[in-house]
Amino acid sequence: MKNPIMLMTTVVLLSILGCKNEKKDAVESQDEVSVEKEMAPTPESKKLTITLEPKSDSNVNGQVTFKEENGMVTMTAIMSDLEPGTHAIHLHETADCSSADGKSTGGHWNPTSQPHGKWGDEAGYHKGDIGNFTADEKGNGLIQFTTDEWCMGCDDVNKNILGKAVIVHAGEDDLTSQPSGAAGARVSCAGIIE
Structure with a gap:
């Protein structure tokens, strides 16, 4: 008679321990899901950083970061090895920086x-007409630009900047000359590609 009681007690204890482990596993799984939700970017937020490469026998380089948040896209471009003074920066038609003069971007x-x-x-104005910025005496330049007329990867062909290129020019955009503002040579290029 003692054996059936011990057997029953063992079965009950194993059942209780099994339930506790299942509950513990469920809690751990819930914790993992919560952490994943906290870490995942919101659908309204996107970020892309691209590298500028020298063109037209220049040494101009840098990085451009695009960040889309709540329907606004902010472009931040940090450049170096520019000639001191005013330079134009634009978005061009195609993310093709293969030519030595940058003209492959259209x-x-x-x-x-x-x-x-x-x-x-x-x-x-063109959707790519960003404007001008000034390089300091060391050749460093910075421009930040925010608009709701761009998006990153949306279905609107009049707003989607993916597949375009960032071009930095040797000179200043006069903001009137057609079709490009007489800004001079293309001295740096980066395709806006994910």
């Missing part, structure tokens, strides 16, 4: 067929 990105101009001008 013209300014202009999906709405507007004239070249200053960003936001009522007379019109």
